[in-house]
Structure formats: structure tokens, C-alpha cells
Amino acid sequence: xxxxxxxxxxxxxxEIVARYPQKEAAILxxxxxxxxxxxSISAEEEKLVARILGIKPIRVRELVTFYTMFSRKSLGKYHxxxxxxxxxxxxxxxxxxDYLVEKLGIEPGETTPDKKFTLSTVECLGxxxxxxxxxxxxxxxxxxxxxxxDEILDGLx
Amino acid sequence: MKEKVLTEHFGLENLYKIDVYQKQGGYRAAxxxxxxxxPEEILEExxxxxxxxxxxxxxxxxxxxSFVPDTDKPKYLCVNADEGEPGTFKDRxxxxxxxxxxxxxxxxxxxxxxxxxxxxxxxxxxxxxxxRLEQAISEAYEKGFLGKNIxxxxxxxxxxxxxxxxxxxxxxxxxxxESLEGKRGNPxxxxxxxxxxxxxxxxxxxxxxxxxxxISHIILNGAEWFIKQGLPKDGxxxxxxxxxxxxxxxxxxxxLGTSLKDIIFKHAGGMKEGKKLKAVIPGxxxxxxxxxxxxxxxMDFDSLVEANSMLGSAAIIVIDEKTSIxxxxxxxxxxxxxESCGQCTPCRIGNSWINKIVIRIAEGKGKKEDIDSILRxxxxxxxxxxxxxxxxxxxxxxxxxxKFRKELESYV
Numbered sequence: 001x002x003x004x005x006x007x008x009x010x011x012x013x014x015e016i017v018a019r020y021p022q023k024e025a026a027i028l029x030x031x032x033x034x035x036x037x038x039x040s041i042s043a044e045e046e047k048l049v050a051r052i053l054g055i056k057p058i059r060v061r062e063l064v065t066f067y068t069m070f071s072r073k074s075l076g077k078y079h080x081x082x083x084x085x086x087x088x089x090x091x092x093x094x095x096x097x098d099y100l101v102e103k104l105g106i107e108p109g110e111t112t113p114d115k116k117f118t119l120s121t122v123e124c125l126g127x128x129x130x131x132x133x134x135x136x137x138x139x140x141x142x143x144x145x146x147x148x149x150d151e152i153l154d155g156l157x
Numbered sequence: 158m159k160e161k162v163l164t165e166h167f168g169l170e171n172l173y174k175i176d177v178y179q180k181q182g183g184y185r186a187a188x189x190x191x192x193x194x195x196p197e198e199i200l201e202e203x204x205x206x207x208x209x210x211x212x213x214x215x216x217x218x219x220x221x222x223s224f225v226p227d228t229d230k231p232k233y234l235c236v237n238a239d240e241g242e243p244g245t246f247k248d249r250x251x252x253x254x255x256x257x258x259x260x261x262x263x264x265x266x267x268x269x270x271x272x273x274x275x276x277x278x279x280x281x282x283x284x285x286x287x288x289r290l291e292q293a294i295s296e297a298y299e300k301g302f303l304g305k306n307i308x309x310x311x312x313x314x315x316x317x318x319x320x321x322x323x324x325x326x327x328x329x330x331x332x333x334x335e336s337l338e339g340k341r342g343n344p345x346x347x348x349x350x351x352x353x354x355x356x357x358x359x360x361x362x363x364x365x366x367x368x369x370x371x372i373s374h375i376i377l378n379g380a381e382w383f384i385k386q387g388l389p390k391d392g393x394x395x396x397x398x399x400x401x402x403x404x405x406x407x408x409x410x411x412x413l414g415t416s417l418k419d420i421i422f423k424h425a426g427g428m429k430e431g432k433k434l435k436a437v438i439p440g441x442x443x444x445x446x447x448x449x450x451x452x453x454x455x456m457d458f459d460s461l462v463e464a465n466s467m468l469g470s471a472a473i474i475v476i477d478e479k480t481s482i483x484x485x486x487x488x489x490x491x492x493x494x495x496e497s498c499g500q501c502t503p504c505r506i507g508n509s510w511i512n513k514i515v516i517r518i519a520e521g522k523g524k525k526e527d528i529d530s531i532l533r534x535x536x537x538x539x540x541x542x543x544x545x546x547x548x549x550x551x552x553x554x555x556x557x558x559x560k561f562r563k564e565l566e567s568y569v
Contacts, residue, residue: 022338022357025338028320028339029319031322059339062340063339063341066324066342067281068323069281069282069323085244085488085492086244086401087243087244087406087474089484090402090474091401122323123241123325123495124242124244124442124492125282126249126280128400128472128474129246129398129406129407131400131401135282139285140285
């Protein structure tokens with residue numbers, strides 16, 4: 001079955017579209033909603049977004065492949081994104097990623113077989129005063145170390 | 158000791174709520190501007206204040222506003238909250254503490270330029286802050302600071318939050334416009350400049366978050382006062398973000414012109430226990446690196462240009478003696494090769510080649526001529542791209558490679 005937005009989401013999208021003089025300007029906000037609702041943006045979801053905004057699917061694909069926050073493959077329930085940029089690297093982000101790779105048994109870019117965790121390394125998250133930092137879904141965590149991350153991950157159901 | 162301006166009340170609980178903000182005098186500047194001042198008077202005051210853009214380029218805000226032509230077309234304000242420059246976290250910090258100070262600045266700016274729609278383009282990862290801004294916006298509508306006929310002045314303004322989705326390039330102003338229009342963030346050829354042909358082909362003002370934060374203070378206290386908080390040609394304070402190998406990383410609001418040495422050793426507590434200073438990146442990763450003996454320098458736009466670096470986003474990254482410069486170069490070159498939008502060949506290919514060479518050196522397979530290849534490739538990027546990302550990549554790579562050549566040569 002092809003994916004469909006709920007009535008509530010459709011209303012929200014209409015509201016967003018009305019902010020802009022051109023419908024296309026709403027693609028990014030609608031893609032954020034799509035990613036959140038379906039967990040990933042495959043060709044089917046691209047068609048859905050294209051239909052709702054009255055544009056060609058290729059216009060949607062252009063954006064999905066350009067902006068790194070959109071994922072074409074499905075992610076784990078918890079997406080762990082570890083900053084690998086300079087301030088975090090200076091304070092041990094490299095070792096921290098190694099620790100997670102060992103703990104989760106996956107490399108960056110991979111998802112655990114039980115679909116619970118996806119691990120990614122990302123560029124600067126803008127939380128350099130709390131280096132090394134990471135995000136799990138949209139929550140920020142700073143001053144990371146193995147003990148702290150153990151506690152955080154163990155607390156996730 | 159000069160006072161804090163933007164962060165003065167940041168210790169207060171719930172400052173992000175409109176009632177608390179108003180108790181501290183919030184929205185008084187908007188009232189003054191809309192009820193007692195003419196747009197041209199506001200423009201004159203902001204020009205006199207020598208408020209230079211806090212995003213990186215340091216272009217005077219008042220002059221930018223004055224470039225907007227008188228036209229019947231709609232005009233737009235885009236607040237650049239894309240904050241992607243590595244080492245930079247000031248906008249996240251000030252927006253989350255005090256979203257209403259941003260909104261008040263937006264109201265005054267829009268009234269001055271004749272704008273009725275403003276977008277805050279915020280990086281996608283800052284979802285929590287986007288929500289906080291949206292809450293603040295709805296509070297401001299309820300109190301009549303946004304919407305139709307604001308404070309019975311006849312002036313209308315709507316403000317929307319627009320989230321990016323993970324692309325450093327969208328912090329570049331014309332890429333930001335493309336992204337807001339629902340396209341890939343490929344920078345535009347300039348001219349025309351956004352002030353005349355910007356968002357949806359209409360005149361557009363684009364200012365950084367921290368720049369807009371300063372506006373209400375200029376209106377309340379005047380340009381003369383504002384200049385006294387900083388330097389004559391560079392008014393106001395600056396939000397310095399310090400990270401890396403220091404004891405107390407964080408945000409420090411200090412007058413423009415404060416010495417880099419003092420920021421690191423007095424304000425940020427000096428180096429972490431047992432660490433020795435090797436180098437400092439003074440203005441976000443795109444700023445050319447300074448060695449340990451170059452830090453006796455004033456932190457303002459002109460002083461850093463003289464030192465062949467730049468104040469940029471005033472994000473200070475402190476590097477210690479034990480960190481290998483090759484590791485630094487690896488992170489820097491990986492970042493730019495990843496974030497190049499791909500539009501200009503020198504940047505797209507150059508950055509990826511440099512990164513490959515650096516990785517090769519790190520794997521112990523480097524050749525003697527690699528160092529010169531890095532310099533040659535980076536020089537080929539500099540000045541040869543549509544947007545400033547090319548220079549933003551080339552300049553730090555060139556400075557790191559030249560200033561630490563001996564160390565780099567020891568790895569090949």
C-alpha cells in the first residue's frame with residue numbers, strides 16, 4: 001500500500017504551505033514531517049510529497065539526496081549521531097566512536113539487527129562547549145564518555 | 158569593566174517567556190521604535206552604531222539595510238540561524254536563553270526596512286530551539302507585538318521559523334535563499350545582491366542571529382553608547398564561544414577588542430591540567446590558524462585581518478601541544494570535502510583530493526611532494542569559486558600547512 005498522511009498531518013501541511021508565496025518553498029518542512037512520520041523517505045514517500053505539493057518527484061529526490069538529515073533507508077528507533085568535528089575530536093570523539101562501534105557491534109552508517117540503534121558520525125552539531133557531544137534522535141548529550149553513554153543507552157527501551 | 162549587554166539576564170529562570178522578558182525591560186525598544194521613531198531615524202542610528210555582521214563577514218548591518226531599494230515588491234527579512242561553522246555555538250545559546258530578544262530585533266529591523274514577512278532559517282538539528290522560537294512567536298502574537306497593526310502603528314509583521322536539514326553551505330546567504338525556496342543549497346552568482354534580488358526574487362535583508370540581537374540595545378541606548386561597548390569602527394560586545402583544550406569552555410560576552418590571550422587564559426580558565434597551548438583557531442574553522450606565540454592579539458575584525466586571519470563567528474578553538482597537526486588537518490579537510498555543494502569544480506574536486514592526500518599521509522603512505530600538492534590544490538580553490546566556501550576551505554588549509562610544515566614533513 002502506498003503511504004498516506006493522516007488528516008491531521010494534511011491540515012498541518014496546508015498551514016505550512018500558506019506561509020510561502022510559492023508552494024515549493026514548503027518542501028523542506030514537509031520532508032521533515034515525512035521523515036518523522038515514516039522513519040525514512042523512499043521513492044514511495046517522495047511520490048507522496050510530490051503529489052501533495054503538486055511538483056515532480058524528481059524535485060523531491062533532489063533535496064532528499066542533498067540534505068543529510070533525510071534518510072532514504074530506514075533508521076533504528078534511536079539514531080545516535082556523534083560529532084566528529086574539531087572541538088569534539090580534540091576531546092576524544094574518535095575513541096568515543098570506537099567505544100560505540102564495539103558496544104553496538106556496528107560501524108558508523110549501520111543499524112543494529114534488532115533495529116534499535118543506528119550509529120552515525122556527523123559534522124559539527126553546534127554544542128562544542130560540551131565536547132565530545134552527540135545527539136540521540138533530537139536530544140543533545142554533552143561531555144560524553146563510555147560510562148555516561150552506557151547509562152544513557154541502557155535507559156532507552 | 159564594561160557591562161554585558163546581550164547576556165545580562167541569562168541567569169534568570171524562564172527568561173524565554175515573554176512575561177519575564179518584559180519585566181527586564183523587554184519590548185521597550187520595539188515600542189520606542191514603532192511609536193516614536195521614523196524608519197530613517199532607526200537606520201541612521203544603526204549605521205552610526207557601526208554594528209558589523211556577527212555571522213562571519215563583518216559587513217555593517219545599517220549599510221546592508223540601506224541597499225534595499227524603494228519598490229512596490231514585497232520585501233523579506235531572513236535571519237540566518239543556520240550556525241554550522243565548526244566551533245560555533247553562540248546562536249544556539251542566545252536563542253535558547255532569550256528568543257524574545259531576537260524577535261524584538263526582528264520587529265525593529267522589519268519596521269525600519271519596510272518588511273512584512275520574516276523567516277528565521279534555523280539549522281535542522283536545532284529542533285528544540287525551533288520549538289522554543291515558535292512558542293515565543295505565538296506569545297508575541299498574543300501580546301500584539303506581531304501580526305496586524307502592531308502597537309497601533311499600522312505596521313504588520315509575520316514571522317515564521319524554517320528548519321534547514323543538514324547542509325553547512327546553507328549558512329551562505331544565497332544558498333540559504335535557495336534552500337528557503339525549496340531547492341538544493343547551491344549559492345547564487347552575485348551580483349545581483351540579495352538586497353535587490355533575494356528571496357522569491359524580491360529585495361531581502363539577511364542578518365545573523367547575534368546581529369539582530371543587538372538591535373534593540375542600539376535603539377534603547379543609542380549609537381554612542383553602543384560604540385563605547387566595543388570599538389569606534391566595531392561597535393558593541395561580541396559573544397565569544399570557546400571550545401577545545403581549555404578548563405572552562407563556554408560562552409563569554411566581552412567587548413570587541415578583548416585580547417585573545419585574556420579570553421583563553423583569564424575568562425576560559427586557561428589550558429586543561431597538564432596541557433600546553435599549540436595553536437588557536439580564532440573565528441570558526443574557516444579562520445586561518447594562529448600559533449601559540451600569535452595570540453597576543455585584539456579580537457576585532459580589523460586586528461584579525463591584519464594578522465592574516467579573521468574574526469569570523471568569534472568561535473575560538475584551542476588546540477594543545479599533544480594534538481598532532483595532521484589530525485587537525487584530517488578533520489578540517491574531511492569537513493570541507495563533505496560540505497562542498499559541488500557546484501564549482503575547484504572546491505568540489507580540490508577539497509576531496511586534499512582530503513585524500515591527508516588521509517594517505519596519516520596512513521603512513523605519504524610522499525615528500527604531498528605537502529606542496531596540498532598547497533597547490535588549496536591555492537587553486539582560493540578565489541576561484543562562486544561563494545565564500547572555497548576560501549573558507551583554502552585559507553585554513555593553507556595556513557595550517559604553511560605554519561606547521563615542519564611537523565607535517567615529519568609524517569611523510
